[in-house]
Amino acid sequence: MLDKNDIDKEFKPVVAEVEKGRLLFFAKAIGEINPTFTDEFIAIDNGYSALPVPPTFLFCLKMDVPDPFENYRNLGVSLANMLHAKQSFTYHTPAVAGDLLTFYSHVADIYDKKGGALEFLVEKTKVVNQRDEHVADITTTLVIRN
Amino acid sequence: MVDFSNLSVGEELPALQTDKISRTTLALYAGASGDHNPLHIDPDFAASAGFDDVFAQGMLSMAYLGRLLTNWVPQSYIKNIDVRFSSITPVNIDIICTGIIKSKTESASQKTLEIEIEAKDGNTGDIKILGLALLDFNSTL
Numbered sequence: 001m002l003d004k005n006d007i008d009k010e011f012k013p014v015v016a017e018v019e020k021g022r023l024l025f026f027a028k029a030i031g032e033i034n035p036t037f038t039d040e041f042i043a044i045d046n047g048y049s050a051l052p053v054p055p056t057f058l059f060c061l062k063m064d065v066p067d068p069f070e071n072y073r074n075l076g077v078s079l080a081n082m083l084h085a086k087q088s089f090t091y092h093t094p095a096v097a098g099d100l101l102t103f104y105s106h107v108a109d110i111y112d113k114k115g116g117a118l119e120f121l122v123e124k125t126k127v128v129n130q131r132d133e134h135v136a137d138i139t140t141t142l143v144i145r146n
Numbered sequence: 147m148v149d150f151s152n153l154s155v156g157e158e159l160p161a162l163q164t165d166k167i168s169r170t171t172l173a174l175y176a177g178a179s180g181d182h183n184p185l186h187i188d189p190d191f192a193a194s195a196g197f198d199d200v201f202a203q204g205m206l207s208m209a210y211l212g213r214l215l216t217n218w219v220p221q222s223y224i225k226n227i228d229v230r231f232s233s234i235t236p237v238n239i240d241i242i243c244t245g246i247i248k249s250k251t252e253s254a255s256q257k258t259l260e261i262e263i264e265a266k267d268g269n270t271g272d273i274k275i276l277g278l279a280l281l282d283f284n285s286t287l
Contacts, residue, residue: 022178029178030209031165034217046220047287055212055224059205060179068180079183080195084204088228094221094287 001076002110002119002144011071011105011123016064020097023051026060040097050097055089058127058136062103075107077121077144085120086141093133100130108139119144148219150257150283159245159261162214163268166240167202175206202235207243207265207275214243214263215279222287229263229277240268245279257283 020040027037035042036052043051053061062068069079095101109122125138165171169187176187181203184191192200208229215224235241242265249260258280265275 025174025178026209029171029174030206030213032213034213036216036221047222052221054209054216055221055227056205056209057179060181063180069183079185080191083234084231086228086230087205087208088226090226091224 001116001146002112002121003076004110006075006107007110009075009107011107014062014065014103014105016061016101016103018053018061018095018097018099018101020051023053023057023097026054026057030054043096048094048096053095053097053099055091058089058095058101058138059087059140061101062105062125062127062138071105072121072142075121077142081145083143083145084140085143086139088139090137091135092137093129093135095127095129095135099135101135102128103138104128117146119146148283150252150259153247153250153259155247155250157247159214159218159247162210162217162243164210164241164243166238167206167235169200169237171206172200172202172237175203175209179203179205181205197234200237202237204231204235204275207235207241210241210243211263211265211275211277211279214245215261215281218245219281219283220287222285223281223283224279225258225282225285226280227263227277228279229275231275232273235267235274241265241274242268248278255284259283 105125108124112119121142123140127135245261245263261279
C-alpha cells in the first residue's frame with residue numbers, strides 16, 4: 001500500500017552523462033534509421049553540437065543508477081504489481097551527447113481507484129543540464145494492482 | 147520539410163510501421179534503455195506476477211511514437227508529448243503508429259499543432275498508447 005504522507009517526498013537527484021554509444025544502442029533498439037540520431041555528422045549538419053537525445057530517452061537516463069526501482073520499493077511498491085499508466089514530457093532545451101544532466105524527482109500525487117484495488121503514484125522530474133538550463137519536465141504515472 | 151501553411155486539421159502524419167517486437171527486441175530495449183524490469187525479459191518472473199508471458203516495455207512503443215514525430219518534423223518543434231498506456235503489448239506483434247492533426251493555431255510568435263497520436267497492434271488495431279503531442283513550428287535549436 002502507498003502512503004499519502006509520501007506526497008511531496010523528494011528522491012535523491014540522479015546525475016547522468018549522455019553517452020554517444022548509449023544513444024547509438026538506443027537507436028538500434030528502437031529501430032531508428034533517421035540519420036540525425038545515428039550519424040553525428042548529419043546531426044551537426046542539422047544544427048546540433050553532437051548526437052541529439054531522442055524524445056523519450058530522458059526517461060531512460062533517469063534510470064541510470066544501480067537500482068532504479070529502489071525509490072518505488074521504499075514507497076511500498078512491488079515491481080510485479082506495477083505498470084506504467086501515463087507518461088508525459090515537456091521540452092525546453094535540447095540535450096545532446098556529452099551533456100551532464102541532473103534529474104530532480106519528487107512524488108507529486110498518490111491516489112486510488114476501485115476502492116484501493118488500483119493505486120496510482122505520480123512522479124514529477126525536472127531535468128537540468130550542466131549549464132543549469134532547464135532541459136525538460138517529465139511526469140510518470142504508475143499504477144499498482146493490489 | 148513540412149510546410150506549416152499547407153497543413154490542415156484532420157490531416158494524417160505518415161504512419162510508422164515497426165518490425166515485429168521479438169524477444170530480442172525486448173532484450174535490446176532493456177539493455178539500451180536501462181529498464182531492466184524482469185517483467186519484460188524473464189518469462190519466469192512474468193509468470194510469477196500472473197502474466198502468461200513477457201510483454202513489451204510501454205516506453206518502447208512510446209519511443210516508436212517519438213520516431214513517428216521526428217520522421218515528420220525536426221525534434222526541436224516538439225514541445226510536449228503526453229500519453230496514456232491503454233493495454234500491454236504482447237511479444238511477437240508489430241506496432242503501427244499514427245498521428246492526426248487535431249488543431250492548428252498561429253500567433254505572432256508561435257505556429258502550433260496539436261497531434262493526436264496512437265500506437266496500435268499492427269494486426270488487430272487494438273490501441274496500446276493514446277496521447278497528444280504539441281508542436282511549435284517556430285521553435286528552433
